[in-house]
Structures are given as C-alpha cells and as structure tokens.
Amino acid sequence: MSFSLGRISGITIRIHYTLLLFLILVVWSLAVGYMPQQYPGLPQGSYWMIGAASGLLLIISVVIHEVCHSIVAKRFGIPVRRITLFFLGGVSELPEEPRDPNVEFKTAVAGPISSFAIATILAILWYYSMTAGHPPELAAILQYGASINGALGAFNLLPAFPLDGGRILRSTLWRLSGNMVKATRSAAKVGIGISYLMMFGGFTIAILGGFFSGLWVIFIGLFIRSGAESGLSQTIISQALAGTTVNEIMTRDVTTVDSNLTIEELVDEYFLRKKHAGYPVLKGGTVVGLVTMEDIKDIPKNRWSQVTVGEVMKPLRRVATVEPEVSAADVMYKMSRMGVGRVLVMKEGNLLGIVSRRDLTHLIHVKTELMQ
Structure with a gap:
C-alpha cells in the first residue's frame, strides 16, 4: 500500500x-522527549514545530x-522504475541488475556519500546558527538533520546485504570471483549473519531493561534478514x-475457445480435459x-448451460498483453504488478502465443540449476 509523491528526474x-506511521512516531518522540531535553525552556508548540x-x-x-x-544507475544505462520509501529507508526498483561490479560499487556508494554530504552541510549551518544567535528552533532542526543523515549514511555502510x-x-566479491550470483550468495550470508547478531543484541538490550530500544534493534535485524533473502x-x-x-x-500452439461456447462446455471440454487454467x-x-x-x-452451476464464455470473459482491453520482443524480466514484472498468471503475446492485433507464470518458473529453475 503506497501512494505517489511525484516525480524527480523522471x-x-x-x-x-x-513511513507515515514511522513519521508520526518520530514527530511525537522528538516533540515530547528528545527536543525538550536538548533545548529546554521552549514553548510546547515550538517542540511540535521542530x-x-x-x-x-x-x-x-x-x-x-x-x-x-x-541517478547513478540511470547514468550507467540501468532504468529505474520507481522509488518506494519505507519506514527504514527507501528502495529503488530496478528491472535489471548492474552489468559489472564497478557499476554496482558506484551505484551503491552514491547513497551514503549524499547522506554524509547533507550531514556536513547541515552541521556547518547548525554551527553558524549557534554562533550567530539564530532562534534555537532552527538550531534544533539543523542539529537533528545533521545527526540523522550521519546515522543514515553510517547505517547503510554496514556490510549487510541488501544495504549499501x-x-x-558484493561488488568487491564479484570483482574477485567474476560470478555475480556467487558473490550475491556470499554477501547475503554476511547480511543474514549480521541480522542475527543484531537480533541477539536487541534481545539482550530488552532483557537488561531497554525493552523498546531492544525491540527496535530486533525489528531492524529482521528487516535486514528479510532483505538479504x-x-x-x-x-x-x-x-x-x-x-x-x-x-x-x-x-506458440495456443488453445483458444469461441466466445459462443457455454460455460458448461468450457468446463467439460477444456478445464477438465486440458492442463490450462485460462x-x-x-x-x-x-x-x-x-x-x-x-x-x-x-x-x-445451474446456469452454466445458459451463460456463454463471451459474457464472463475479461475483454481484451483488460487482459495483460505483450509483444514478442519484450524481455522475460519485464513480463514477470508485469504479471506481478497486474496480479495475473499469464499474458497474451500479440503483434498488430494477432495472437502469436501465450506466456504463463509456469513458463517463467521453469526457465528460472533450469537457468538456476545451470548457474550452480
């Protein structure tokens, strides 16, 4: 469940x-706890504004x-479908993996560099606001921005795949081994190992009295493990x-049905006798x-002999279709996005074939076995 915020650089x-739930928690904790301790004596309304x-x-x-x-990914020819912001950061949705380890490295390191750059700029502005006697509300916002960006950059540099x-x-292991899948397996194992250490540490913190802090660390550990897998x-x-x-x-040899066929005939002659579900x-x-x-x-069922296929079918405008030149990866993405199990392959209004999720699963299984 997400909604669009707009477009940046296409x-x-x-x-x-x-993220909205997390934002509410952040605003509340800053207004009620952190900021009153760091900047005492301000009106309560100022803390909520901060x-x-x-x-x-x-x-x-x-x-x-x-x-x-x-931006770095696009510069190296990797298209970016969209960015989705979650409570623990963001995910850039790329339809394909980087083509070589150098591209992977440059794409990955761009995020932390930007966070550290923002942290540095905000820290300088915070120092200036303190020495220039600007309102403490501004200083509080700049201080938080500097510290949170520094923490964001540092957290993402943990060698826990899929973090930066x-x-x-992974890019380093890929460069050394020349095998991306093998490098990914190794990086994922490291990420899962770190996630278990974090969960153990969070459990220990919770036992020692820091229940909510420990629970938060455990949750981050679970997030990293899930992301690695x-x-x-x-x-x-x-x-x-x-x-x-x-x-x-x-x-290519696609079995079709006529729109005048009754549902009873469709079930008896096709669904029960053949292997296809559509x-x-x-x-x-x-x-x-x-x-x-x-x-x-x-x-x-008592109406199956009266209702025709043409009355219950999905019209072509609502059916997932692709052209034969489209990549298999794009087809899988389209199936996932539309929640369908098959797509029709069309060219200039003519039916050329059909691709099912089973076809893609078989291809993945065979290719994966060969990559072992």
Whole structure:
C-alpha cells in the first residue's frame, strides 16, 4: 500500500504507509522527549514545530539518498522504475541488475556519500546558527538533520546485504570471483549473519531493561534478514531471465475457445480435459478476451448451460498483453504488478502465443540449476 509523491528526474517517488506511521512516531518522540531535553525552556508548540520540520527533513534526506542511487544507475544505462520509501529507508526498483561490479560499487556508494554530504552541510549551518544567535528552533532542526543523515549514511555502510554496504561488499566479491550470483550468495550470508547478531543484541538490550530500544534493534535485524533473502532471490531470478525474450519462451500452439461456447462446455471440454487454467477467447477469428477459472466461479452451476464464455470473459482491453520482443524480466514484472498468471503475446492485433507464470518458473529453475 503506497501512494505517489511525484516525480524527480523522471523517477516516480512513492510513499509506503509504514513511513507515515514511522513519521508520526518520530514527530511525537522528538516533540515530547528528545527536543525538550536538548533545548529546554521552549514553548510546547515550538517542540511540535521542530518535530514536524525534522520529520519532513528526514523524508527529504531519504529521497535524496535514493535519488542519488537512481541517478547513478540511470547514468550507467540501468532504468529505474520507481522509488518506494519505507519506514527504514527507501528502495529503488530496478528491472535489471548492474552489468559489472564497478557499476554496482558506484551505484551503491552514491547513497551514503549524499547522506554524509547533507550531514556536513547541515552541521556547518547548525554551527553558524549557534554562533550567530539564530532562534534555537532552527538550531534544533539543523542539529537533528545533521545527526540523522550521519546515522543514515553510517547505517547503510554496514556490510549487510541488501544495504549499501552489503552491495559494496558484493561488488568487491564479484570483482574477485567474476560470478555475480556467487558473490550475491556470499554477501547475503554476511547480511543474514549480521541480522542475527543484531537480533541477539536487541534481545539482550530488552532483557537488561531497554525493552523498546531492544525491540527496535530486533525489528531492524529482521528487516535486514528479510532483505538479504529477498535480494538474493531477486538476483537469481534477474540473472536467470537476463537476455531472454518472450519470443523464446512463449507457447506458440495456443488453445483458444469461441466466445459462443457455454460455460458448461468450457468446463467439460477444456478445464477438465486440458492442463490450462485460462484460454484466449475468439470471436469471428479475432481475439476478444481471456477466460479463466476465476471468471466462472461466481456463476451458479445451474446456469452454466445458459451463460456463454463471451459474457464472463475479461475483454481484451483488460487482459495483460505483450509483444514478442519484450524481455522475460519485464513480463514477470508485469504479471506481478497486474496480479495475473499469464499474458497474451500479440503483434498488430494477432495472437502469436501465450506466456504463463509456469513458463517463467521453469526457465528460472533450469537457468538456476545451470548457474550452480
């Protein structure tokens, strides 16, 4: 669940709802706890203003951090679909992995460099505001911005894949071994190891009395472990699909059904006798839609002999379609985004074939076995 914040350098920025919950927590903790201790004597309203401004500065800092990753990636020819901001940072959605370890290193290091640069600038401004006698509210915001950006840069340099430090580690191992998948496996193992250390440390902190602090550290550890496992899986899938187009994997001998067929005939002659769970629908020799088992579930069985396929099918405008030149990776992304199990391969209105999730899974399995 996320919503669009806008576009920067042609990249869509989206905010996940967890970031909003985290932002509320940050504003509250700054206004009620941290800022009154650091800057006592201010009106209560000032603390809430400081908290809100600091929270906004945190989001801006994370956006800059991720945009710097994306700008470097785009400079090296890697497209960036979008950036999604979560409560623990941001994720740049790349349809493909870096092509060589040098690109990986430069893309990964761009984020921490930007965070440290922001921290340095804000620290200088904070020092100037203190010596120039500016309002303490401004000094508080600048101090928080400097410290949080320094912490953001340092945290991301942990050699825990998929954090930036873990990607830097992967680029180094990749350069040494010449094998990206092997380097990713090793970096992911390091990331998982660090995550377990963090969870153990958080558990210890919680036992010793710092319950909420310990719980927070445990949560970060779980996040890193999950990220390492999903990052490894994503790399394996990306490498397995690399260089393969729809034209190479699609099923060309496509079984179709006529729009005038009844649901009863569809079930008896196709769903029960054949292996497919969905069929392109033709009307007068032209593809007009797609029918799947999901489309007939809500139709009472006593009406199956009366209702036709054309009445329950998804019309072609709502069906996922691709051209044969599209990459297998893009097809998988499209299936995931649209929540479908198959796409029709079309060219100038003609049906050339069909690609199912099973086809992609088989390709990934075979390629993965060969990469072992």
